[in-house]
Structures are given as C-alpha cells and as structure tokens.
Amino acid sequence: MKNLHILLVLLLFGSAVQGQNEKSQTSxxxxxxxxxxxxxxxxxxxxxxxxxxxxxxxxNGYGVTDQIALGFGFGAEFLQESYLPLVLDARYYFRTQKLxxxxxxxxxxxxxxxxxxxxxxxxxYSSSSLWSGYTTLKPKGGWLFNPGVGIKxxxxxxxxITFSIAYRFQRLNYDKKGEEIDKVLEIDMNRLEIKFxxxxx
Amino acid sequence: MKKHIYYLxxxxxLILNSCTDKISEIFMANSPIYMxxxxxxxxxxxxxxxQLKKPGKMYFKDNYIFIVExxxxxHVIDNSNPASPQNISFIEIPGTVDIAIKGQTLxxxxxxxxxxxxxxxxxxxxxxxRSEDILPYILxxxxxxxxxxxIDEDKGVVIGWEVKKVKQSPTYYYYPMMREFATMDxxxxxxxxxxxxxxxxxxxxxxxxxxxxxxxxxxxxxxNISVANSPVLVKSNSIGWGIETMFIMGNHMFFGTNNxxxxxxxxxxxxxxxxxxxxxxxSCDPVVIKDTIAYVTxxxxxxxxxxxxxxxxxxxxxxxxxxxxxxxxxVGPYGLGIDGNLLFICDGDAGLKVYDVxxxxxxxxxxxxxxxxxxxxxxxxxNGNLLLIGDGGFYQYSYSGQSIQFLSKIEISE
Numbered sequence: 077m078k079n080l081h082i083l084l085v086l087l088l089f090g091s092a093v094q095g096q097n098e099k100s101q102t103s104x105x106x107x108x109x110x111x112x113x114x115x116x117x118x119x120x121x122x123x124x125x126x127x128x129x130x131x132x133x134x135x136n137g138y139g140v141t142d143q144i145a146l147g148f149g150f151g152a153e154f155l156q157e158s159y160l161p162l163v164l165d166a167r168y169y170f171r172t173q174k175l176x177x178x179x180x181x182x183x184x185x186x187x188x189x190x191x192x193x194x195x196x197x198x199x200x201y202s203s204s205s206l207w208s209g210y211t212t213l214k215p216k217g218g219w220l221f222n223p224g225v226g227i228k229x230x231x232x233x234x235x236x237i238t239f240s241i242a243y244r245f246q247r248l249n250y251d252k253k254g255e256e257i258d259k260v261l262e263i264d265m266n267r268l269e270i271k272f273x274x275x276x277x
Numbered sequence: 278m279k280k281h282i283y284y285l286x287x288x289x290x291l292i293l294n295s296c297t298d299k300i301s302e303i304f305m306a307n308s309p310i311y312m313x314x315x316x317x318x319x320x321x322x323x324x325x326x327x328q329l330k331k332p333g334k335m336y337f338k339d340n341y342i343f344i345v346e347x348x349x350x351x352h353v354i355d356n357s358n359p360a361s362p363q364n365i366s367f368i369e370i371p372g373t374v375d376i377a378i379k380g381q382t383l384x385x386x387x388x389x390x391x392x393x394x395x396x397x398x399x400x401x402x403x404x405x406x407r408s409e410d411i412l413p414y415i416l417x418x419x420x421x422x423x424x425x426x427x428i429d430e431d432k433g434v435v436i437g438w439e440v441k442k443v444k445q446s447p448t449y450y451y452y453p454m455m456r457e458f459a460t461m462d463x464x465x466x467x468x469x470x471x472x473x474x475x476x477x478x479x480x481x482x483x484x485x486x487x488x489x490x491x492x493x494x495x496x497x498x499x500x501n502i503s504v505a506n507s508p509v510l511v512k513s514n515s516i517g518w519g520i521e522t523m524f525i526m527g528n529h530m531f532f533g534t535n536n537x538x539x540x541x542x543x544x545x546x547x548x549x550x551x552x553x554x555x556x557x558x559x560s561c562d563p564v565v566i567k568d569t570i571a572y573v574t575x576x577x578x579x580x581x582x583x584x585x586x587x588x589x590x591x592x593x594x595x596x597x598x599x600x601x602x603x604x605x606x607x608v609g610p611y612g613l614g615i616d617g618n619l620l621f622i623c624d625g626d627a628g629l630k631v632y633d634v635x636x637x638x639x640x641x642x643x644x645x646x647x648x649x650x651x652x653x654x655x656x657x658x659x660n661g662n663l664l665l666i667g668d669g670g671f672y673q674y675s676y677s678g679q680s681i682q683f684l685s686k687i688e689i690s691e
Contacts (some may be wrong), residue, residue, distance in 0.1 A: 120296035262444070264299040268292055 103172045104230065106139040108277065112145070116271025118153070118244055124265075129155045131269065143147060143169045149182065155248065155265070157193050159186040159213045163222070173232035182222035189213035193250070210261045213261060218247035229273060236275040244269040301446055306426040307419040307438040309476045312371060313379050315432050317388060321356035321404040327352065328366040328690040336376050336383075341399065343383065344671060348372055348417050348436070352383065353399060358664055360684045368402055370414070377482035384482060384489055386412050388434040391500070393508060405506040412514075413493045419487050421685045461521060483525040488546035492516070492523045493533065499547050510644045511547045511572065524564045529596060531571065533564045538573060540596050543690055551686040555591060555599040561657075570637050572620060577606065586610060588622060591638045605641050612655025614663075619645075619676065621663065623653035629665065631681065634680060646681050 105130045112135040116126040131167070137147020147165040151153070152158065163184030192212050224242020242268075250261040312320070329352060330644040333345035342354040342362065350370045351354040355363040358502065372388030373422040381397040382405070393406035415429055419438045428435060483490045489500040489508060495518050500508040519535035530549055532539040537556040541549040564573050577584040609625025618635045628649035632640045653667040663674040663681070671687040 119293055120298065124296075124298045240565050260302060262300070262301045264301055266298065267294045267437055268289075268296050 081214075095184040104174045104176075104233075105142045105172060106145055107142060107275075108139050109137075110139060111136050111276040112149075112238065112273050113273040113276075114238070114240070114273035116240075116269060118155075118246075118265070119267070119268035120267045126156055129153060131132065131271065133163070133271075135163075137165060142172045145159050147171075149184075153186065155246070155261070158189040158254050159215075159217060159248075160189055161186040161220060163220065169214050169228065174236065175228070177225065177227045179225050180223070180240070180242070182242075183220065185219050186217045186248075188217040191214055212254060213250040216249040216251055218248070218249045218262075218276070221245040222269060225271060230275070230277075234277050236277070238271075238273045238275055240273070241271075242271075243267075257266060281411070291480075299446070301444050301580075303442060303444045305440060306424050306443045308426045308441050309428050309432075309435040309436040310439055311429075311433040312436045313620070314479070317371055317434055318379075318390070318407065320369060320411070321387070321392060321394070322366050323366055323400075324400045325366065327367040328364075329636060329671060329687060330690055332671060332689060334375055335657070335664060335666055335671070336377055336378055337657060338396075340573075342664065342671075343376060343378070344374055345376055347374065351376065351383075353402075356673075359675070362671075362673065362685055362687060364687065366400070366402075372434060374415075375482040375491075377484050379484050379487075379489070379502055380505060382502070384484075384502070384508075386491070388412070389414055391498075393507070395506070406508060408500075408508065409681065410511060411498060411510065412491070439648070453673070481523055483523045483530070485525050485530075485543055486546055487618050488543075490523060490525070490530065492520050494518060494520055497549065499549075501547070514549070515591075519663040522563050524566060526566045529612050530565065531564050533573065538564060538571065538591070538599070540599065553597045553599055555601070563610075563612045565620075565635070566593070567615050568636075571599070572613060572634075574607065574613055574622065576607075576610050578627070585683065586625075588613075588640070590640065603638050603640070611653065614658045616658035616660075619658060621656045621658050621665075623655055623665070623667070626652065629653050629656070629667075631676075 081093035081193050091096040114133045116131055118131055119128045121215050133149050133151035135147040135149035139145040145167050149163045151161050153161055161184060163182040165180060165182045168180050169178045193215050194212055222242050222244050224240050226240030228238045229236055230238050245266040252260050297495055331347040333347040336343040336663055340357040342356045344352040346352060351368045352364060353366045355365045367601060370385060370387050373385045376383060376385045381395060383394040383396050389410050389412045391408040391411050395403050395405045410505045416435050417437060420440055423440055427445050443546055473681055482493050487501060487503040488500045491498040491595050494514050495515055497516050498513045499511045501511050502508045520532050522533035528542060528544045530541040530543045531568040537554050539554050542552050543549050564571055568593060573589045573591060573595050575585050575587050575589060577586050585610050586607045587605050588605040589601055592600045592602050608622050608627035609621040611625060613622045618633050620632045620634045622630045624630050629651045630644060631646040633643040633645050634640055651667050653665050655666055657664040661675055661677055665672040670689045673684040675682050
C-alpha cells in the first residue's frame with residue numbers, strides 16, 4: 077500500500093512536470109530506443125500456494141512509430157521456484173505526449189533456474205502418479221502470456237515512470253526427477269500482475 | 278470518491294479471488310471405459326455359447342451348471358453327462374459376480390443393480406426383475422502397473438480400462454469399491470420345485486426360505502422373494518467392514534470377514550440377530566460348516582494384508598462362544614467344500630487337497646488325496662460329483678470313499 081502511495085505521488089509529480097512542459101512541448105514521440113525496468117508482484121487468490129510472488133522484468137526495445145514500440149525482455153521471478161522469463165513485448169501508446177496510457181502484450185517462456193523442487197509432495201490417494209518417493213520434481217519452466225494496460229509519465233525526454241496492471245498466464249511444467257517422461261505436473265497460474273517501473277529513453 | 282474506492286476494492290477482491298492456480302497431473306493411467314446406465318439396464322440377453330475365459334462362481338442346478346464369467350455374464354452348461362458337459366448358451370450380464378437360485382429364478386448382480394432371471398425355459402432366459410442402484414459401485418480388474426484415473430460415476434459403470442496418458446486435477450474424491458476377482462465360488466442345488474440354493478464357501482448371495490441375502494463389503498441387503506419376479510427389498514443393514522463371504526446353515530448365517538467370522542441368528546429371516554464373533558488373524562476367510570464344526574481357510578499375501586495361510590477348525594456347539602480347536606498350515610488356500618467326512622480344500626499353488634475329517638483334531642494325518650497340478654479357486658462336492666473351478670478350466674471328478682476319478686474338463690481359453 078505504501079508503494080502504491082509513492083507511485084501515485086510520482087505519477088502526479090510527473091503529470092505536474094509534464095503540465096509545465098506542455099506549454100513548450102505538446103507532443104512526445106515514442107520512436108527510438110527505450111528501456112523499461114519493472115518491479116512488482118503477481119497477485120492472486122489466497123487459495124494459491126504462492127500468493128504474491130515477486131517479479132522483475134527489463135524490456136529493451138525500439139519505438140518503431142510515434143506510438144508503437146517493440147521489445148525483448150528478460151527478468152527474474154520467484155514463483156514456486158526461481159525462473160528466468162524471456163519475452164517479446166509489444167506496446168501501443170494512446171497519446172503522443174509525456175503522459176499517456178498504453179496497452180501492451182508480452183509472450184514468452186520462463187526458464188527454470190532451480191534443478192529440483194520439493195514443493196509438491198505426494199497426494200494421499202492412489203489415483204496419482206505421485207506416490208511416496210516421488211516428492212522431488214524437476215521444474216521445466218513453461219510459456220507465459222501477459223496482456224495489460226498501464227500509464228506512463230515522463231519527467232523529461234529521457235526519464236519517466238510507469239504503472240501497469242496485467243493479466244498473467246504462466247504455465248509451469250514438472251518432471252519426476254530422474255525419469256525420462258514428458259511431465260507429471262502442470263500448474264497454470266492465473267494472476268493479476270501489478271508493476272511499476274522506470275522508463276529510459 | 279469514497280464510494281468509488283469501495284467499488285474499486287470490491288472489484289479488485291473479485292478479480293484476485295478468481296486468479297486461482299490450476300494444478301494438473303499428467304501421467305499414464307488406467308482410464309475408465311464407461312457403459313451408460315441406460316445401456317447397462319438393457320444389456321441382459323441370451324446368446325450363443327462362449328468359451329470360458331475368466332470363470333467365477335458356479336451354481337449347480339439339476340443337470341445344468343451356471344458358471345459366472347466375471348463381469349461379463351453366465352455360461353449355461355448342460356451337465357446331463359458329467360463325463361461330457363455341453364456348453365449350451367451364454368447370458369450376457371455386464372458386471373455379474375455372484376449368483377443364487379431359488380426355484381426357477383436366478384438372482385445375480387449387474388454392477389450396481391440386482392437382476393432376476395427366469396430359468397423356466399433355458400432356451401429363452403429373460404430378465405424379469407431389476408432393483409436399481411442397490412449394490413456398491415465396483416470396478417473391474419485393471420493393470421496394476423498404473424494408477425487409476427479419476428472415475429466419474431455419473432457417466433455410468435466402468436466396464437474396462439484403457440492405459441493412456443491422462444490429465445487431471447489431483448483432488449480428493451470417493452474411491453469406489455474394489456472386488457477381488459481372483460476369488461471364485463461354487464454353489465449347488467437342484468433346479469426343480471422350490472429348491473433353495475446353498476451358498477458356497479465364498480458366496481456373497483445366499484437364500485434361506487423366501488429370503489435372499491446379499492452382502493457387500495459392509496452392508497447386508499435383505500429381500501423377500503416369496504414372489505419370484507418381484508422381490509421386495511425389506512431392509513439394508515450395516516454389519517461392519519471387510520465382509521468377504523457369506524454362508525447360511527439352518528437358522529444361522531456366517532460371515533467370513535477379513536478379520537474374523539461373524540455369526541448371526543436368522544430365525545427371524547428379515548431380522549438377523551448378531552450372536553458372536555470369532556476373532557482370528559486378518560485374512561480372507563471362506564467358511565464351510567458341518568454339524569457343529571466350522572472350517573475356515575485363512576489366506577494371506579493378498580488384499581487381506583497378512584501372511585498367515587492355514588485351515589482353522591472351530592467348534593460352534595454354542596454359537597455364542599465359538600472356539601478354535603485346531604489349526605493346520607496351508608500354502609495359500611481359497612475355497613473349500615465338505616461332503617460327509619470329506620473336506621476338499623483349494624490350496625492355491627499346492628493344488629487340491631482332500632482330507633478325511635472324521636477326527637477334526639487330526640485332519641493333517643488323514644489327507645487322502647492331493648492334486649498338486651490343479652490350481653483351484655473353489656469346489657462343490659455334491660453327491661459323489663466334485664465340481665471345481667481353477668485356472669486351467671472347469672473340472673469334474675467323481676469321488677467315492679478314498680477314490681477320486683477325473684471325469685471331464687472344460688478348458689478356459691486364454
């Protein structure tokens with residue numbers, strides 16, 4: 077909550093600065109290189125095992141028009157295990173001004189950084205492949221899909237901040253450790269991704 | 278403004294609540310093949326004779342023998358000449374395991390239903406009664422190298438399995454009852470008149486007078502069958518877990534359980550009265566009774582989770598205080614049968630053993646025959662004719678005194 081307050085203050089501050097600048101600069105082009113570094117968490121139901129894991133993502137991209145930018149991103153996420161998400165990012169700014177809402181979509185794959193996990197233990201019934209002795213699983217990662225909306229506010233021509241909310245789908249696959257089979261466990265995470273970030277241009 | 282914040286909080290809570298992770302398992306499993314309840318209830322029909330493949334319980338009736346083909350139906354065998362029995366027809370009954378006959382009516386189970394068939398014309402056997410959804414939901418044998426996929430009982434009964442990759446949520450759910458289909462049974466009685474069947478050592482169906490008793494793992498269902506084609510369910514009583522077999526003698530009913538033998542008084546047929554329980558080791562316990570002696574075989578190494586294999590001789594002079602008077606080691610006994618002083622025991626891999634039990638305290642000194650090559654599940658010794666079901670097929674022997682002679686065999690096809 078405290079972070080949210082800080083973010084709102086920063087956004088308002090950014091808007092005020094922009095208001096002063098608008099007299100001299102009424103349009104802002106998104107063309108050219110940019111770097112967006114985002115921090116946040118993946119919120120979900122309290123029924124989930126991992127309720128709000130931390131997420132970090134750095135997007136490096138290029139504004140191909142005044143309003144459309146394409147980029148490639150990588151990051152770190154601490155879900156049930158640690159993952160390295162690799163994504164392609166596309167975003168559209170509704171306004172060619174320093175303060176602008178935007179939509180974005182990301183798709184990619186999360187690479188598992190841990191070699192094994194014991195998070196998923198046996199299920200106490202016989203209709204399962206996970207008997208006693210198969211408590212150790214090997215995370216294999218999985219694909220992700222991440223469409224969302226946000227708002228951007230530039231303090232200057234080169235520095236700004238963002239706030240975004242997105243739907244995050246993340247699949248995680250697991251194998252039995254040491255067994256040559258496709259997969260034994262599949263987790264489909266459905267989360268609300270809430271992030272703020274710093275935008276360099 | 279305050280109102281909007283409240284709306285925003287509620288909306289966020291709703292969104293977050295719906296953001297649940299879905300966990301699925303993907304693995305090779307026995308995936309159920311269903312038969313709908315509608316199909317199940319229109320499946321009974323008489324067809325051309327078929328070869329025995331997985332014979333189960335058998336019932337001797339006049340010159341005919343009815344042999345259950347596990348979960349599939351019933352073979353009708355013309356046994357006018359025991360040296361040359363003729364397989365004359367097959368009654369398709371999905372899910373059949375047990376049978377009992379009274380007069381011209383055969384009672385059997387069809388998965389969760391009780392079915393009655395009219396035997397008055399053996400060339401035109403028809404279903405005349407069905408009591409739906411009275412028996413436990415059971416599963417056919419499956420490949421034990423793989424776990425079971427989840428079962429949806431709303432889709433129907435499980436008639437088979439397909440081993441394939443399944444994806445399912447690892448949620449808890451009720452686990453249907455397993456039946457030990459390796460066990461087999463034999464029951465015998467004349468067909469004519471109002472003859473009532475006598476349950477064999479591993480029966481779950483039993484008839485006494487005009488009362489049909491059906492026992493499942495925990496419940497005893499009591500039917501009044503005074504009118505053969507319209508049995509009336511009188512009541513279903515819980516009698517405890519682990520019931521394996523039922524045996525009726527006179528006014529007493531004996532239940533072989535996986536941890537002992539229960540004795541009930543059925544002087545009032547619809548109100549069995551508990552008399553006593555004889556505790557012994559956990560095992561699977563077919564029971565036969567002669568006069569005041571009960572013979573019980575304990576078999577370990579199976580679902581009953583014990584390694585004791587023996588024959589117990591129990592005095593039941595006083596039904597309220599049964600006493601173990603002797604125990605004899607066995608290899609892995611299944612069913613047993615008794616006729617006069619001859620006790621026939623299907624001793625698993627050790628084959629068929631025949632004892633003279635005129636002295637119950639020294640039975641092992643009086644083994645009069647041993648057929649090590651016959652792996653048998655159950656026997657009926659009946660008026661000098663021994664009926665036996667084993668892995669190799671359905672066998673008949675004639676016996677008299679200490680002499681036992683092979684008569685015939687119906688092969689079981691692989």
